[in-house]
Amino acid sequence: MAMLDTTLSFIKDRILIAFLLLMIVIGAFAAPNFLSVVNVRNMLLQSAVLGIVAAGVTFVVINGGIDFSVTSQMSLVTVVGASIITLEGGLIANPVYSIPVAIVVMLSIGLGFGAVNGIAVTRLNMPSFITTLATMMLGQGIATLYTRASTISNLPEQFIAISRTRIFDIIPIPFLLLVAVIVVTQFVLRKTVFGRRMYYIGTNPEVARISGMPVKRNVFRLFLISGICAGLAGAILLSRLASGAPAHGEQFFLDIIVAITIGGGSVLGGKGDTFGTTLGVFFIVIMNTILGLFGVSWFVINIIKGALILLSAGLDSVKRMATEGQGT
Amino acid sequence: MMNTEGPAGGAQRGNPVLEVSGVDKRFGGVHALNSVALSLAKGEVLGVVGENGAGKSTLMNVLSGVVLPDTGEMHLLGEKYSPRNPKDAERRGIALIHQELSLFLNLTVEENICIDDFPKRGIFRAIDRKRVREIAIEALEELDRELNPRAQVETLRMGHRQVVEIAKAIQKNAGVLIFDEPTTSLSSREKQNLFRLISDLRSRGKSIIYISHILEDVFSLCDRVVVMRDGEVVGDIDRESVTPESVIRLMVGKEFSGKFPDYPTDKEIGEPVLAVNGLCVPEAKIENLQLTLRRKEVVGVFGMVGAGRSEFARAIFGVDDIASGEVLCNGEPVTPLRPDIAINHGIAFLTENRRNEGLFMPLTLQYNLTSVCLERLGEGPLSVINESNSRGWATRMVEQISIKTPGLGKNVALLSGGNQQKAVLGKWLMQNPAVLILDEPTKGVDVGAKLEIYSLIHRIAQEGTAVLMISSEYEELLGVCDRIIVMHYGRVVIDLNREDFDEEAIMMAAVEGKAAK
Numbered sequence: 001m002a003m004l005d006t007t008l009s010f011i012k013d014r015i016l017i018a019f020l021l022l023m024i025v026i027g028a029f030a031a032p033n034f035l036s037v038v039n040v041r042n043m044l045l046q047s048a049v050l051g052i053v054a055a056g057v058t059f060v061v062i063n064g065g066i067d068f069s070v071t072s073q074m075s076l077v078t079v080v081g082a083s084i085i086t087l088e089g090g091l092i093a094n095p096v097y098s099i100p101v102a103i104v105v106m107l108s109i110g111l112g113f114g115a116v117n118g119i120a121v122t123r124l125n126m127p128s129f130i131t132t133l134a135t136m137m138l139g140q141g142i143a144t145l146y147t148r149a150s151t152i153s154n155l156p157e158q159f160i161a162i163s164r165t166r167i168f169d170i171i172p173i174p175f176l177l178l179v180a181v182i183v184v185t186q187f188v189l190r191k192t193v194f195g196r197r198m199y200y201i202g203t204n205p206e207v208a209r210i211s212g213m214p215v216k217r218n219v220f221r222l223f224l225i226s227g228i229c230a231g232l233a234g235a236i237l238l239s240r241l242a243s244g245a246p247a248h249g250e251q252f253f254l255d256i257i258v259a260i261t262i263g264g265g266s267v268l269g270g271k272g273d274t275f276g277t278t279l280g281v282f283f284i285v286i287m288n289t290i291l292g293l294f295g296v297s298w299f300v301i302n303i304i305k306g307a308l309i310l311l312s313a314g315l316d317s318v319k320r321m322a323t324e325g326q327g328t
Numbered sequence: 329m330m331n332t333e334g335p336a337g338g339a340q341r342g343n344p345v346l347e348v349s350g351v352d353k354r355f356g357g358v359h360a361l362n363s364v365a366l367s368l369a370k371g372e373v374l375g376v377v378g379e380n381g382a383g384k385s386t387l388m389n390v391l392s393g394v395v396l397p398d399t400g401e402m403h404l405l406g407e408k409y410s411p412r413n414p415k416d417a418e419r420r421g422i423a424l425i426h427q428e429l430s431l432f433l434n435l436t437v438e439e440n441i442c443i444d445d446f447p448k449r450g451i452f453r454a455i456d457r458k459r460v461r462e463i464a465i466e467a468l469e470e471l472d473r474e475l476n477p478r479a480q481v482e483t484l485r486m487g488h489r490q491v492v493e494i495a496k497a498i499q500k501n502a503g504v505l506i507f508d509e510p511t512t513s514l515s516s517r518e519k520q521n522l523f524r525l526i527s528d529l530r531s532r533g534k535s536i537i538y539i540s541h542i543l544e545d546v547f548s549l550c551d552r553v554v555v556m557r558d559g560e561v562v563g564d565i566d567r568e569s570v571t572p573e574s575v576i577r578l579m580v581g582k583e584f585s586g587k588f589p590d591y592p593t594d595k596e597i598g599e600p601v602l603a604v605n606g607l608c609v610p611e612a613k614i615e616n617l618q619l620t621l622r623r624k625e626v627v628g629v630f631g632m633v634g635a636g637r638s639e640f641a642r643a644i645f646g647v648d649d650i651a652s653g654e655v656l657c658n659g660e661p662v663t664p665l666r667p668d669i670a671i672n673h674g675i676a677f678l679t680e681n682r683r684n685e686g687l688f689m690p691l692t693l694q695y696n697l698t699s700v701c702l703e704r705l706g707e708g709p710l711s712v713i714n715e716s717n718s719r720g721w722a723t724r725m726v727e728q729i730s731i732k733t734p735g736l737g738k739n740v741a742l743l744s745g746g747n748q749q750k751a752v753l754g755k756w757l758m759q760n761p762a763v764l765i766l767d768e769p770t771k772g773v774d775v776g777a778k779l780e781i782y783s784l785i786h787r788i789a790q791e792g793t794a795v796l797m798i799s800s801e802y803e804e805l806l807g808v809c810d811r812i813i814v815m816h817y818g819r820v821v822i823d824l825n826r827e828d829f830d831e832e833a834i835m836m837a838a839v840e841g842k843a844a845k
Binding site for chain 1: 645647667668670671672677679684685686687688689690691695699700702703705706710711712713755
């Protein structure tokens with residue numbers, strides 16, 4: 001695709017990659033244990049969870065919407081999953097059965113939320129912003145109610161092993177899952193009719209409709225994709241933390257938005273891809289780690305992240321005005 | 329104060345309240361107003377008529393400060409008048425009653441009347457509710473005593489909303505009121521009410537400019553009628569000597585700036601392709617509309633603003649909902665009537681609004697050209713896009729209809745108006761449509777590009793496509809079409825074959841809603 005758009009995002013990706021390398025160098029010099037096996041392994045594991053959930057949301061964002069509910073979907077997934085497999089009175093005692101059942105249930109929770117969001121947005125014409133804000137609170141509330149605000153732990157070894165197993169002692173299994181998700185989604189977005197259509201719809205849904213594209217059906221599917229990604233991310237999170245709790249997902253809220261905007265997605269729609277988002281995810285994870293190693297407090301980190309969103313979304317807006325601003 | 333009863337000046341009409349001379353305005357290459365002169369006396373109702381694009385609206389926009397003229401002089405009550413914005417114009421006493429009323433539906437009548445300058449009181453400068461009520465009652469007193477100042481505008485009928493708009497202007501002491509197509513959305517009773525009100529305003533010494541394409545109304549209401557054509561005032565007729573025929577004769581005969589490609593001589597119109605039966609669209613007053621299009625035929629649709637031309641086209645393609653009726657393409661019913669289904673039946677539709685409905689503005693030319701045929705680019709069970717086809721097809725289309733672009737990767741927003749229009753046309757031609765509907769295909773493109781588009785239309789028709797072409801410039805329909813139908817308020821008034829084309833008959837049908845003789 002020798003398109004202006006892709007060329008631009010390619011250049012942006014390269015700048016981002018250069019920046020990432022720079023940060024790694026800084027991290028390596030500034031904090032001696034930054035490149036230690038444990039730390040790298042940890043960063044890869046964090047990237048896996050954040051990357052998978054952000055990849056799903058990227059689909060919705062390309063289409064000009066947003067999905068805030070993913071974080072509470074993840075929380076709900078961890079508590080429901082944990083309640084099925086926990087060795088302390090879990091719903092199914094034998095891990096051989098409980099783990100596959102739990103995985104199916106966890107993914108279904110994501111799909112269920114996706115379906116509700118999708119119906120509200122396509123059938124009732126509700127803005128995704130308000131719909132997913134509402135389902136976010138719903139999910140949060142249900143998760144808290146379900147556990148009576150407690151943490152469910154004591155999970156079977158076999159399940160925790162999913163995130164503890166690694167290849168060459170450094171690449172955790174979940175990271176391979178992330179790679180698989182990115183390869184598949186990037187292919188769908190950039191190479192298939194379904195993916196290409198999303199950029200058209202995200203750019204201008206009315207032109208897309210008059211051009212004969214099934215706008216509503218497409219939008220509905222995006223929320224399903226976003227939901228199933230949140231389900232998968234929640235399952236990995238459960239394995240990594242070895243416990244389910246109604247607050248587990250919350251921490252990702254800001255990071256998802258930062259990763260997508262840095263990675264080239266635009267809340268105005270029509271832009272971005274999951275590859276870019278993943279670069280954004282690495283950026284966030286490395287930044288979090290470096291700032292953490294330096295002992296910078298969380299509110300300073302929040303200030304930095306807020307500024308990053310403003311900066312990248314602002315640049316996108318300015319660029320848009322430059323290319324299509326005349327006459328409006 | 330000025331002495332308006334002075335002995336000098338217009339003997340029979342009194343001194344002019346407003347005098348305009350040599351007003352010129354160009355928009356790019358379009359000469360919208362060409363040295364326009366106009367005068368308006370105290371207590372006079374002046375009608376302004378002209379076909380679409382004659383310059384009526386531009387002139388009114390100049391008078392009300394919306395548009396600044398390039399050159400020219402205006403005097404109001406003998407003093408120089410050069411409004412820089414609508415607020416300025418209002419302050420001097422000229423108010424425009426908008427075609428699309430500019431009221432806040434969620435506010436009350438009284439709030440709307442005072443909206444531009446709320447009376448305030450106290451140290452917090454809070455809105456003085458009591459004063460608002462008084463102002464509103466005073467303004468409504470002379471217009472419509474029945475109207476409740478506390479009613480929410482949303483709950484009012486169109487006629488009453490218009491009264492609020494007028495009250496708003498009167499409250500600001502407007503001496504000159506400009507009505508732009510005020511009756512488009514009124515019932516006939518509301519219309520009579522409005523006319524009575526206008527007569528009242530006249531007897532109270534207000535001066536009124538009344539723009540409308542309904543000649544009958546203009547004749548019964550106005551003291552004098554000004555006819556515009558091509559941005560010029562071509563006639564200024566007193567009420568006593570005005571006739572529909574004389575006005576229509578002045579309205580037509582516009583000199584067309586471009587030429588037309590030769591009309592194909594060897595044309596043989598084929599069998600019917602598209603049939604529209606009993607189409608009803610209540611919002612556009614379209615009722616029981618019939619139409620048949622044949623292969624290779626180019627049919628023009630003409631009508632004044634509000635005739636329902638665009639709504640008709642949009643209904644055929646399923647963009648907007650219809651109440652009833654059916655569309656048949658090659659004998660098969662297009663159901664449900666939706667754009668994607670219409671496309672599958674071989675119908676294509678270039679909308680009037682290129683920017684918001686035709687092109688994906690921030691995307692490239694290749695993306696735009698391949699947007700409608702996207703499905704066909706997919707291969708295999710996963711529908712993987714064949715990039716070399718995508719590039720190949722787009723390249724071929726760019727050559728075929730000669731879109732001038734540095735490359736397929738060019739952002740369409742950066743192309744010229746004419747090339748953008750060709751890009752929209754190109755995305756539809758990719759489908760080899762059996763029926764091509766064009767809504768204002770030459771809108772906002774320069775003369776050279778217009779000529780190219782006309783040739784293209786001939787070529788497309790020659791290859792077997794039936795073309796339905798909507799235009800508000802009847803000259804281009806005369807130049808290009810095999811047949812012209814004229815619409816008036818949702819009805820087809822006449823249907824003329826090329827050998828019967830007659831400018832005056834077409835204009836008469838569009839303006840008066842009836843066939844000549």
